[in-house]
Structures are given as C-alpha cells and as structure tokens.
Amino acid sequence: MNRICAALDVGDPAAAERLASRLLGHVGLFKVGLELFVAHGRAAVEAVRRFGQPIFLDLKLHDIPQTVEGAARGAASLGVDYVTVHASGGAEMIRAARRALPRTKLLAVTALTSLGPDDLDAVGLSRDVVSRLAKLAMGAGADGIVCSPQEVAALRAALGPGPLLVVPGIRPAGAGSGDQRRTGTPAEAVRAGANILVIGRPLRDAPDPAAAADAIAREIASLP
Ligand code: C5P
Numbered sequence: 001m002n003r004i005c006a007a008l009d010v011g012d013p014a015a016a017e018r019l020a021s022r023l024l025g026h027v028g029l030f031k032v033g034l035e036l037f038v039a040h041g042r043a044a045v046e047a048v049r050r051f052g053q054p055i056f057l058d059l060k061l062h063d064i065p066q067t068v069e070g071a072a073r074g075a076a077s078l079g080v081d082y083v084t085v086h087a088s089g090g091a092e093m094i095r096a097a098r099r100a101l102p103r104t105k106l107l108a109v110t111a112l113t114s115l116g117p118d119d120l121d122a123v124g125l126s127r128d129v130v131s132r133l134a135k136l137a138m139g140a141g142a143d144g145i146v147c148s149p150q151e152v153a154a155l156r157a158a159l160g161p162g163p164l165l166v167v168p169g170i171r172p173a174g175a176g177s178g179d180q181r182r183t184g185t186p187a188e189a190v191r192a193g194a195n196i197l198v199i200g201r202p203l204r205d206a207p208d209p210a211a212a213a214d215a216i217a218r219e220i221a222s223l224p
Contacts, residue, residue, distance in 0.1 A: 002028030108137030113169030149184025
C-alpha cells in the first residue's frame with residue numbers, strides 16, 4: 001500500500017483536480033482540508049472522489065459533543081474514509097463523533113505540528129500532552145492518532161500495533177519547514193512506526209509533484 005497522503009491544500013475544486021490528476025498513481029490517499037472545504041464544501045469532496053482514491057477529510061472538529069456529533073453526521077453523509085477531530089475536545093466529544101461516523105476511520109489530532117516546544121508552553125500544554133491525548137482518544141473510540149514525526153516511536157511503543165499513526169510535518173531532507181515546527185523526514189516517520197504520511201507543500205509546490213512523491217516512496221521503500 002502507498003502510505004503517502006497528499007494534502008490538496010489549494011483554493012478551489014478545479015485546482016484540487018489538477019493537483020490530484022498529477023499525483024494519481026503516485027500517492028495512496030487524497031486529503032481535503034479546511035482551505036478547500038470551508039470555501040467549497042461538498043463540491044470539493046466530489047471533485048476529489050472521481051479519482052477513486054480514499055479521501056481524508058481533515059475537519060479537525062473541536063466543539064461541544066452535540067455540535068461535533070451533528071457536524072460528524074454531515075461528514076458521514078459525504079462518504080469520506082477518514083475524518084479528524086481535536087483530541088483536546090475530550091472523551092465525550094470523541095465518543096460523539098464516533099457515534100456519527102461508525103464506518104469512517106476517526107483520527108484524533110493531538111498537538112498541531114506547527115507548535116514547537118515554546119509554543120506548547122505558551123498555550124499551557126505540557127510536554128506529555130501528545131501521549132496523554134493519544135491515550136484518551138484511543139480510549140474514547142478513535143481509530144488512530146495524528147502526531148508529529150517526533151512522537152511516533154513513543155506512541156507506537158505506548159499504544160501497540162493497532163492504532164493508525166497519521167503523521168504530518170513531513171519534510172524530505174533539504175525541504176523548507178514553512179510553518180511546521182515538529183518535523184521529520186519520511187524515512188524517520190516510517191521507521192518509527194507511522195502508517196500514513198500527510199504531505200502538502202513538498203508535493204504541491206514541487207515542479208513535478210509525481211516525481212516528488214516517487215522520491216518519497218523510494219526513500220520509504222529503501223528502509224531495511
Ligand atoms: O504543507 P504541509 O506538508 O506542511 O501540510 C501538512 C498538512 O497536514 C496540512 O494540510 C495541515 O492542515 C495538515 N495537518 C498538520 N498538522 C496536524 C494535522 C494536520 O499539518 N496536526
């Protein structure tokens with residue numbers, strides 16, 4: 001299985017289709033995120049669906065349980081394969097999303113990969129927030145966890161082989177980090193136990209996105 005999930009972080013469905021058509025056959029999943037979904041909603045998902053790949057709808061839901069359950073029902077009606085919630089919404093919120101999405105892989109975001117140690121301190125989050133939130137989310141029925149490459153090994157050791165570990169903040173050697181702070185290479189993430197690598201700008205902004213995806217796939221495949 002190709003474990004690269006291409007984040008289609010573009011402004012409209014036509015641009016998403018153009019990027020997806022360049023990446024088709026070179027990645028395993030397509031992600032529709034907030035930029036595309038807030039502006040275009042269902043049309044954005046439909047534009048991506050025609051490629052026949054699993055769709056990851058990255059809503060990062062975070063609200064009271066009743067509101068999240070309603071929003072998750074809407075996501076269920078879109079027929080997507082993966083949906084995200086913020087684990088910090090708490091166990092009852094995650095259970096509410098789970099009820100509304102019985103057939104969808106429910107992923108819980110721990111701490112955004114754009115937060116470095118100083119940012120975590122500034123918002124009052126302790127260093128062990130990722131493992132605490134991961135355990136809470138798995139206990140509340142999530143299928144997996146979104147974490148940075150730097151936490152994969154510890155979470156895999158703590159949670160065992162079952163949970164999906166979905167990892168953004170991926171930067172091939174030499175790539176700019178942009179706004180991401182807790183980053184790692186594709187090889188580092190997979191060696192530590194990642195199941196899915198979420199990759200946006202290193203593919204979207206490459207002169208040849210398919211070649212960039214193939215290079216990442218080769219880097220992963222060459223691991224012992
Ligand atoms: O361009 P880049 O590879 O940094 O894109 C990462 C993607 O992963 C973005 O679409 C972003 O919304 C998403 N993401 C993230 N950090 C999380 C969860 C999702 O960067 N914790």
